[in-house]
Amino acid sequence: MTVIELNGLTKSYRAHQALAGVTLSVGRGEIFGILGPNGAGKTTVVECASGLRRPDGGTLRVLGLDPRERRRELLQRVGVQLQEAALPDALKVGEALRMYASLYDRPADWRALMAEWGLDGKRRTRFGALSGGWKQRLFIALALVGDPEVVFLDELTTGLDPSARRTTWGLIRDMRDRGVTVVLVTHFMDEAEALCDRIAVIDRGRVAHEGTPGELVARSGAGGTLEDAYFALIERNAS
Ligand SMILES: Nc1ncnc2c1ncn2[C@@H]1O[C@H](COP(=O)(O)OP(=O)(O)OP(=O)(O)O)[C@@H](O)[C@H]1O
Ligand SMILES: [Mg+2]
Incomplete structure (x- = not known):
């Protein structure tokens, strides 16, 4: 069952296009990772999908609802941890x-x-x-x-000490095992590799690569770890 479905999502902040057509889908009970460079549009995707920001174009459904129309209802069923909260x-x-x-x-x-x-x-x-x-x-x-039912975690473990990180990983897996869908934005490749069932690499407002950690490693041709693969894929996207 698909829980999150984004299709051609666009969003501009004045003249700056932050999202240039983001398409991705997340299934129920997945831990879905969003990786990508600073400014790539990760937080904007999370904000749009959780009903906190209105995209300019494209279609989106979360738990079958359009966050643009059913925001209140959706906010009862999704949880969001924002990168910059106070x-x-x-x-x-x-x-x-x-x-x-x-x-x-x-x-x-x-x-x-x-x-x-x-x-x-x-x-x-x-x-x-x-x-x-x-x-x-x-x-x-x-x-x-x-x-x-769906939780968005933007930079989940940034600032946590190593033991809190490990504890957090365990708690996230427990949530997934209870059927909660987890969308996780992270800059930590070890975290993405350890936790994520699937990953989207977002670069300049688009999904540049998508797959399981193993698929991304295989596709990169770089072998080794997800970190090696990430650098190879991002460089390829730049050229
Ligand atoms: N409220 C805003 N007003 C103007 N520009 C914004 C705003 N929020 C984000 N942007 C711009 O949109 C682009 C995408 O930002 P976003 O925060 O989604 O990136 P990100 O991938 O989450 O980056 P990071 O890894 O640094 O958190 C960036 O160029 C950013 O400067
Ligand atoms: Mg961000």
Whole structure:
């Protein structure tokens, strides 16, 4: 079953074309990776697909709904962790989770989520007093508090310490195994290789390559790791 279907998606910011026709589909229960250079359009794709930004053209369906028309309904069923998010400094961790949970018709158990992400020791800590990695963990937990069917994670583990990264990978796999569809933007090739069932490499607003990590490695002719393949494919796309 296809959960996300983007077809020829375009988006410009004034004169700058950020998306030049993005076509991709993601199946239910997949961990789908989006890779690509800075400025390639990854965050814009996530924002459009999650209903937070309106594309200029193309068609899109998420859980069978058009985010342009069914935004409210969709926001109940998807979770988003944005690359650049912030909360009021005075808001405490527990308050943030409780408040976000109240926005959903059928929220997850926020206390369980707080424990799962190791945040219970920070429950009374103000957002402004959290380190970068703890903020990141809080944002992941907040993306999951609506018990979403689809979750978009933009730069999931940026800023996390190595053990938190590994824990996070395990939790993401558990989610996938429960049937949640995960779209993951990452700059870490080891993360993409370890976690993703399929990957799209986005370059200058287009999907330049798509496939399983193994297929991308084979297609690149570079052999070795996904990182080797990524560099070979990006260079090929530039020429
Ligand atoms: N709100 C905005 N206003 C103007 N231009 C924007 C805006 N958001 C993004 N852009 C531009 O659109 C292009 C795509 O940006 P986007 O944030 O989607 O890239 P990205 O692939 O997520 O990059 P990164 O890896 O750095 O996060 C970039 O050239 C960026 O400068
Ligand atoms: Mg981005």
